[in-house]
Every structure is written in structure tokens, then in C-alpha cells.
Amino acid sequence: MDNQENKKVGVTGWIDKRLPVFTFINHNLRDYPTPKNLNYFWNFGSLAGITLVIMIVTGILLAMQYTANTDIAFDSVERIMRDVNNGWLLRYIHMNGASMFFIIVYIHMFRGLYYGSYKYPREILWMLGVVILLLMMATAFMGYVLPWGQMSFWGATVITNLFSAFPVIGDYIVTFLWGGFSVDNPTLSRFFVLHYLLPFAIVGVVALHLVALHQFGSNNPTGVDVKSSGDTIPFHPYYTVKDYFGLGVFLIVYAALVFFAPNFLGHPDNYIPANPLQTPAHIVPEWYFLPFYAILRAVPDKLTGVLLMFAAVLVLFLLPWLDKHKVRSATFRPFYKQFYWLFFINCIVLGWVGAMPAEGVYVLIARIASVYYFSFFLIIMPLLSRFEKVSELLPSSISAAVLSKKFDKDVNESYAK
Amino acid sequence: MKVMQSKLHNFILLVTILFPLSVFSAGPKTELMEQKWPFNGIFGRFDNTALQRGFKVYREVCAACHGIRHVSYRDLKDIGFSSDEIKSIAGEYEITDGPNDEGEMFQREALPSDKFVGPYENDNVARVANNGAYPPDLSLIVKARAGGADYLYSLLNGYKEFPEDYEASDGMYYNTFYPGNQIAMPSPIEDDIVEYDDGTEATHTQIAKDVTAFLAWTAEPELEERKSLGVKTIFFLILITIMLLGVKRKIWKDLD
Numbered sequence: 001m002d003n004q005e006n007k008k009v010g011v012t013g014w015i016d017k018r019l020p021v022f023t024f025i026n027h028n029l030r031d032y033p034t035p036k037n038l039n040y041f042w043n044f045g046s047l048a049g050i051t052l053v054i055m056i057v058t059g060i061l062l063a064m065q066y067t068a069n070t071d072i073a074f075d076s077v078e079r080i081m082r083d084v085n086n087g088w089l090l091r092y093i094h095m096n097g098a099s100m101f102f103i104i105v106y107i108h109m110f111r112g113l114y115y116g117s118y119k120y121p122r123e124i125l126w127m128l129g130v131v132i133l134l135l136m137m138a139t140a141f142m143g144y145v146l147p148w149g150q151m152s153f154w155g156a157t158v159i160t161n162l163f164s165a166f167p168v169i170g171d172y173i174v175t176f177l178w179g180g181f182s183v184d185n186p187t188l189s190r191f192f193v194l195h196y197l198l199p200f201a202i203v204g205v206v207a208l209h210l211v212a213l214h215q216f217g218s219n220n221p222t223g224v225d226v227k228s229s230g231d232t233i234p235f236h237p238y239y240t241v242k243d244y245f246g247l248g249v250f251l252i253v254y255a256a257l258v259f260f261a262p263n264f265l266g267h268p269d270n271y272i273p274a275n276p277l278q279t280p281a282h283i284v285p286e287w288y289f290l291p292f293y294a295i296l297r298a299v300p301d302k303l304t305g306v307l308l309m310f311a312a313v314l315v316l317f318l319l320p321w322l323d324k325h326k327v328r329s330a331t332f333r334p335f336y337k338q339f340y341w342l343f344f345i346n347c348i349v350l351g352w353v354g355a356m357p358a359e360g361v362y363v364l365i366a367r368i369a370s371v372y373y374f375s376f377f378l379i380i381m382p383l384l385s386r387f388e389k390v391s392e393l394l395p396s397s398i399s400a401a402v403l404s405k406k407f408d409k410d411v412n413e414s415y416a417k
Numbered sequence: 418m419k420v421m422q423s424k425l426h427n428f429i430l431l432v433t434i435l436f437p438l439s440v441f442s443a444g445p446k447t448e449l450m451e452q453k454w455p456f457n458g459i460f461g462r463f464d465n466t467a468l469q470r471g472f473k474v475y476r477e478v479c480a481a482c483h484g485i486r487h488v489s490y491r492d493l494k495d496i497g498f499s500s501d502e503i504k505s506i507a508g509e510y511e512i513t514d515g516p517n518d519e520g521e522m523f524q525r526e527a528l529p530s531d532k533f534v535g536p537y538e539n540d541n542v543a544r545v546a547n548n549g550a551y552p553p554d555l556s557l558i559v560k561a562r563a564g565g566a567d568y569l570y571s572l573l574n575g576y577k578e579f580p581e582d583y584e585a586s587d588g589m590y591y592n593t594f595y596p597g598n599q600i601a602m603p604s605p606i607e608d609d610i611v612e613y614d615d616g617t618e619a620t621h622t623q624i625a626k627d628v629t630a631f632l633a634w635t636a637e638p639e640l641e642e643r644k645s646l647g648v649k650t651i652f653f654l655i656l657i658t659i660m661l662l663g664v665k666r667k668i669w670k671d672l673d
Contacts, residue, residue, distance in 0.1 A: 036672065078487045078557070081639065088639040089646075233672065241665045248658030255654060259647025260459050263560060271561035271636075272553075281596070406673075 028214055033232035034239055035220035037402050041115075042218060043246035044108040049206065050247060051101045056199050058094040062087075066146065068192035070185045073148035074273040092262040098140050099265045100254050102288035105133060113319075114340060116328030117219040123320040125212040130316045132205050137289070137313070139198040142191040144286055149270030154283045156183045156191070162296070165303040182276065222401045223328025224394070231398040282357060290354030291347050295373065297358040298366035308370070315377050322377055325385040332391040336384050343376045447594055449567040450574060452626065456566075456633055461644055463634055465497040470613055471631025472496065474624050477611050479555060482547065482602075484535025487556035488635050491529040495638060496631075503529045510534040548588045550601030559629070559636040566633045568594065573625035576604035 008016055016022040065084050067076040080087035109129070112118055118126035145156045160177050164170040179186030217226060226232055233239075257264065265287055269280050285293050292309050299305035315322075330337040350369045356362040395401035455464045472493070475485070490507040494500070507527040512534055515522035527534055535554070537543040544551050562568045575594040579585045589599040606624045613619050634640070 075487070082487060082492075088643065092643075237668050238672070241661065241668050245658065245661040245665045248654060248661050252651060252654045252658060255647065255650050259643055259650065262643075268561050268563050268565075271557045 028210075028235075029240070030234065030236040032214065032217075032235040033226070033229065034218055034235050035226055035231060035398055036233045036238075037220050037222065037398050038218060038239070038242075039221050040242075040246060041107070041111040042220075043243055043250075044104050044111060045213075046243045047246060047250050048101065048104045048108055051097060051104055052199070052202060052206065055094060055097045055101060056203075058090050058097065059196070059199065061090050062094055063192075063196060066192075068146065068189045070148060070188055070274070073146065073188060077147045089258075092258045096254065096257045096262060096265065098143060099286070099288065100250075100257070101136065102140070104250075105136065106288075109133070109316075110344060112219075113343075114330045115219055115221060116223050116323070116325075116330070118319045119323070119328050120320070121216050122212070122219065125209060125215075126320060127317055128205055128209045128212055130313070132202055132209065133316075134313060135198055135202045135205065139195055139202070140286065140288065142195040142198075144270075145188065145191045146195060147270060148188065148274045150272045150274055150278075150280050151267045151270040151283070153183060153274035153276065154280055155285055156187065158283055159285070160187075162302075162306045162309075165306045167303070219328060220398060221329060221331060222395055222398055223332070224396070224398055224401065227397045228399070284355055287351065287355070290352075291350035291373075292354075294350040294354035294366045295370045297354070298363065298370045308374075312373060315374070319377070319381075323381040323385055325388060327390055327394060332394045333384070333388055334391070335388045339376060339380050339384070343372070346372045346376070447571075449564050449594065450571040451567050452570055454566055454630065454633070456630070456640055459644060459648060462641055463496065464630065466615060467627050467630045468496040468634050469498070470615065470617060471627035471629070471634075473613070474606070474611050474628040475555075475631055478605055478624075479628065480536060482536055482543075482552040483555045484537075485533045485556045485632075485635050486535055486554050488533050488638075489529070490527060490531060490533065492638060496634060500529070507531065548601060552602070555632055556635045559633045561636075566629050569632060570625055570629045572600075573604075573606060573629065574622060 008022060012022055062080065065076065065080045065087065067073060077091070080091055082088075084090075112126065112129070141155075141159060145152045160174055160183065163173040163177065166173065175181060177187070178184065179190055217232075220226075267284060284290075292312055295312050296305045296309040299308055325333065325336070327333055330340050346369050349365065350373065353362050353366045353369065358366070395404065455462055455467075490503050493503050493506065498506070507529050510527040510531075510533075511524050512527045512531055513522055514525050517523055537546065540551060559565050559569055564571070571594040572592060575592045577591050577593060579591045583591070585591070586599060589601060590603050591598055592600045606621055606628070608621050609619050611619055611624065617623060637643075
């Protein structure tokens with residue numbers, strides 16, 4: 001950015017001339033111009049990155065002690081919990097880290113959905129995010145299989161069996177995934193290998209996600225483009241310190257879970273060693289899959305259910321073309337905002353109903369919620385893009401929005417006096 | 418409009434928090450007999466005298482059918498046994514080892530470093546001896562059941578006669594808290610089935626309580642360390658987060 005400043009002397013200068021790492025850091029972490037009005041929902045991107053690092057570090061350490069063999073996988077995890085120094089801490093950080101990762105990424109996505117962060121020119125940024133989500137889901141699913149408890153085994157059986165719904169090739173796919181004719185040792189060892197591999201693929205896509213982000217910079221709560229340098233502030237120190245503070249709050253919540261309720265989000269059955277001869281009463285996936293699981297079970301036909309479940313994630317790829325409304329931020333779209341919050345509640349209802357047995361009134365609720373899930377994207381969004389008027393409240397620039405907010409606050413305060 | 422909006426936000430917040438909670442509370446239908454365990458709560462600790470009594474119950478009653486294969490004899494140090502006591506406890510068990518230099522398997526006394534020797538050679542023997550029902554390993558039982566320690570305590574106190582028009586299967590017993598109510602294990606404890614060394618009166622409920630506490634320890638031997646480290650960690654994190662908030666405010670001040 002500032003060429004004068006980047007002309008370093010000494011060792012750093014020597015290195016930077018040949019390998020411009022310091023210039024790169026300067027550009028992307030220091031001077032990087034960032035809208036000055038970002039709220040705390042913009043903390044979740046960096047939190048997701050930090051959680052990914054925590055997961056990879058604890059995961060590598062755990063892999064040094066874990067054994068991917070059906071005879072001893074369960075016992076090797078118990079050995080980590082009891083005999084490996086601080087093994088219980090590593091495992092609980094990793095196990096709950098998966099849940100925290102999904103919480104963060106879901107909030108990050110709902111933020112993007114609210115402020116229209118997927119719209120022009122950030123379409124590829126958004127789509128890379130969806131790729132990350134898909135990779136995370138695959139990684140988390142395979143990770144849950146590794147302890148080889150009852151839910152590991154039966155979860156793996158149920159989910160891999162979904163592929164058998166495809167006509168003709170279905171059974172072949174399932175046999176191919178299993179590496180045999182049931183979930184067994186070959187399945188476990190390939191899941192372990194892939195569980196170790198995919199996080200590095202995630203790191204790669206995250207790098208692309210950041211490149212795409214820095215091309216146009218962050219969106220902001222007004223959704224209005226950056227118009228002048230007055231609209232932005234340098235990333236450091238303003239957003240570095242804000243991210244640190246957010247990280248502190250996040251770690252408090254995370255630590256509370258790890259130290260005081262490490263199994264709260266898990267299922268007790270996973271402390272029973274896998275037994276292919278005994279099916280648990282209710283097979284429930286981890287909480288972060290529940291909304292999709294609810295959509296799967298809402299449909300009586302297996303193949304349609306499977307396709308809809310995948311479609312529920314894949315539809316996100318189309319988002320930039322489904323919502324073509326000019327205004328990005330829901331703050332200035334009163335109608336979209338109502339449907340957005342309804343969609344948010346709907347997702348939570350889907351998650352809840354996904355944990356309930358698929359019978360009676362729950363099936364009905366799951367069906368209604370599934371219909372709304374898809375209608376929101378495929379009907380409401382395109383209709384609103386056409387018919388929702390551009391609000392006159394839309395500020396002309398970020399600075400104008402910040403100023404008018406400050407003005408309102410000052411007026412209110414003087415009234416209060 | 419502003420008021421309405423904040424109400425809407427509160428409602429959404431409430432729904433967000435309560436819905437997931439209802440997922441987890443949808444557990445067993447029968448109310449468990451909830452106890453105030455000393456190991457509950459953020460400052461929770463095990464009561465070693467209770468754990469030692471519970472260990473005695475395990476050894477004299479439960480161990481006839483149930484193993485605790487994830488626990489080593491040396492682990493007993495954590496609940497207050499001395500090295501000599503552990504050596505003599507381990508010495509009461511026989512273990513098959515080998516092959517030795519002659520290629521023979523041989524029997525030897527268990528060492529503190531060995532895992533607890535279970536009552537059966539293998540799962541099939543266990544089934545044959547128990548009318549086809551497999552007595553599960555108890556090391557993780559408290560973690561492996563919804564309701565945890567409260568569930569186990571309730572189960573041990575939940576035996577009743579079969580209700581009148583109940584179609585009972587052969588060799589099964591009635592328990593209020595067991596899923597489906599028919600359990601293959603007869604009520605394992607009764608008043609004075611063990612004699613406590615510390616003079617505690619060995620009532621049915623006392624025995625149930627002690628053995629449950631012992632099995633809570635076998636399930637989570639790291640609990641005390643975890644909770645005390647947790648208190649320190651969170652105290653530190655809160656402190657540093659408050660400081661970071663101060664720094665953040667100071668840095669952002671010059672933007673106003």
C-alpha cells in the first residue's frame with residue numbers, strides 16, 4: 001500500500017526483496033483497508049480460522065496415540081483419556097472443537113445471509129465458503145466414526161447406506177465406500193486417512209476464500225460499497241484487537257464446555273463399544289447435522305429424501321443468482337428481513353425435529369419446515385428480488401451511515417438529559 | 418417500532434436457546450432419583466472415603482459378573498490407596514501371561530500396572546453364565562447412560578415386584594428405571610451385603626450411593642484435574658478478555 005514504508009532495511013529488507021513475505025503480511029494483515037462499521041458478527045471469520053488451527057493441532061497430537069483398527073480403536077481412545085498425559089484435555093478440546101467450529105461457521109453463514117455478503121462481486125467468495133462447509137461436514141462425519149462407539153458405527157452405517165438409494169449404481173457405491181460388505185475395519189481405516197487428509201484440503205480452500213475476500217474487501221452492515229478512504233480503517237490495530245477480544249469471549253465459552261460439560265453435546269451411547277449385532281434405540285447424528293437429517297426423514301421416498309438433503313446444502317451455491325435484489329443488507333430490506341428471521345427459526349425447528357423420533361406430529365413439522373427451507377431460497381428470494389422496493393433509508397455511503405447513527409445517538413442522549 | 422423489534426429479538430434469542438435444550442432434556446420418561454453428588458458442579462470433587470467404600474462393594478458384589486477393564490490397579494492410588502495396598506489388591510487376581518522362553522503360557526499374580534482382571538474368560542462364557550444376557554463392563558457405565566450417576570443410582574434402587582397383569586419373560590426382573598422395565602440382572606444389593614471398614618451403616622441406599630460414586634470415578638478419573646484446571650483457565654480467560662476489551666476501547670476511541 002505505502003511503498004515508502006515497505007522499503008525495509010537490514011535482514012527483513014534483504015529477505016523481503018527476494019521473497020516479499022513482509023510486504024504480503026503488511027498488505028493483508030496490517031494496512032488492509034477494512035470498512036469502519038463492522039459489527040461483532042464480523043468476528044466469526046477469524047474465529048473459524050483459529051478453530052481450524054486448534055482442530056488440526058489437537059488432531060495431529062491425537063493421531064499419534066489413536067489406532068484405527070476395529071479391535072482396539074475404542075480402547076485406544078480410552079487409553080488417551082486415561083493414560084496419555086493430558087490426553088483427556090486434547091480429546092475434549094478436539095471433540096467439542098468440532099461443535100464450536102460448526103456453531104461459528106453457521107453464525108458466519110447466517111451473517112452473510114443477513115447482510116447479503118454473497119452478492120456481486122463476492123459470489124465466488126460465498127461459493128468457496130459452501131465448499132468449506134461441505135468439506136467440514138465430511139470431515140466431522142468421519143471423525144465421529146473413529147472412536148468406534150455405538151453411535152460411530154450405526155451413524156456410519158445409516159449415512160453410508162443413504163447412497164444405496166441411487167438406482168443401479170447405489171449398492172456398488174456403498175460397497176465401494178465401505179471397502180467390503182459392511183462397515184468394518186477397511187471402512188474405519190479409510191475414514192481415518194480421509195479424516196486426516198481433508199482438513200488440509202480445507203486449509204487450501206480457506207486460503208482461496210481469503211484471496212477472494214481480499215479482492216474486494218469485507219462487506220459491511222450497511223451493505224453499501226466502500227466509496228472513499230474515509231469509509232475504511234486499517235485492519236491493524238483496529239480489527240486485530242477487536243478479533244482478539246472476540247477470541248477471548250469465544251474461548252471462555254469453549255473452555256466452559258471442555259472443562260465442565262465435555263459430553264453435553266455428545267451421545268452417551270458412544271461410550272458403548274460398537275456392536276454390529278445390537279442397534280441402538282434411536283440413531284441420532286451429531287447436532288450440527290440435525291436440520292439436514294430432518295429434511296432427509298421428512299420425505300417418505302428414500303431417494304427423494306437423500307437428494308433433498310444434499311440439495312439443502314447445494315442450493316447455497318445458487319444463492320447469488322436466486323437473490324438478485326440490488327440492496328445487500330437486510331437492514332434496508334424490511335420484507336426480506338421478516339422472511340430471514342422466519343428462516344432462521346425454521347432452521348432451529350428443523351434441528352430440533354431432527355433429534356425427535358420420526359413419527360406422528362414430528363413428521364408433519366419436519367415436512368412444513370422443509371418446505372419453508374426450500375421456498376425461502378427458490379420462491380421467496382427471487383420474488384423479493386423483483387418486487388421489494390429499494391428503501392429510501394439506504395445510506396449513500398458507510399461514513400454517512402456511521403454519522404447519522406452517531407447523530408441519532410447524540411440526539412437521544414440530549415433528550416435524555 | 419424500536420420496542421417491537423427488541424421484543425422480536427428477545428423472542429428469537431429465547432427460541433434459539435430453549436429449542437436445543439429441549440432436545441437434550443427429552444431423555445427417559447421416569448424421573449430419576451436425583452442426588453447431590455459431591456463431584457457435580459464446577460468445583461466438584463470425589464469423596465475418597467465414599468469411593469473406597471464403593472470399591473469394596475464393587476469387589477465383593479459387582480465383580481462377580483462385571484469387569485472394569487479400562488481401569489488399572491495402579492489407578493487406585495488416585496482414590497487414596499497406598500502402593501502396598503494396591504500391590505496386595507492386585508496380587509489377589511490371577512492373570513494369564515506368556516509365552517515364556519519355553520513357549521508356554523503361564524499364570525501369574527496381577528501387578529499394579531495390569532488392568533483389572535474381569536470375571537469371564539470371554540464374552541461368550543459371560544453370556545452362557547448369565548442366561549444369555551451379557552453383563553456389560555462397568556468402567557464407562559456412568560458416561561454411557563443418559564442421566565449418568567443419577568440413572569445408575571436410580572436403577573440400583575428401582576427394583577420392584579412385577580405389576581399384576583405384566584407379561585414377564587423367564588428369568589427377568591422388574592425395574593422402574595430400566596428402559597422397557599425388564600432387566601436380566603437381579604437386584605444386586607441389599608442391606609448389609611457388605612460390611613464397611615469405616616463403620617458406615619451398610620443400608621441399601623448407602624451401598625447404591627457408594628458404588629455409583631466409585632463407578633463415576635472409573636468413568637471419569639480425570640474429573641478433579643479437569644474441573645480444577647477449568648476453574649483456573651476460565652478465571653485467566655475472563656481476566657485477559659476484560660483487559661483486551663479495555664485495549665480495544667482505548668484503540669477505537671481515537672476514531673470517534
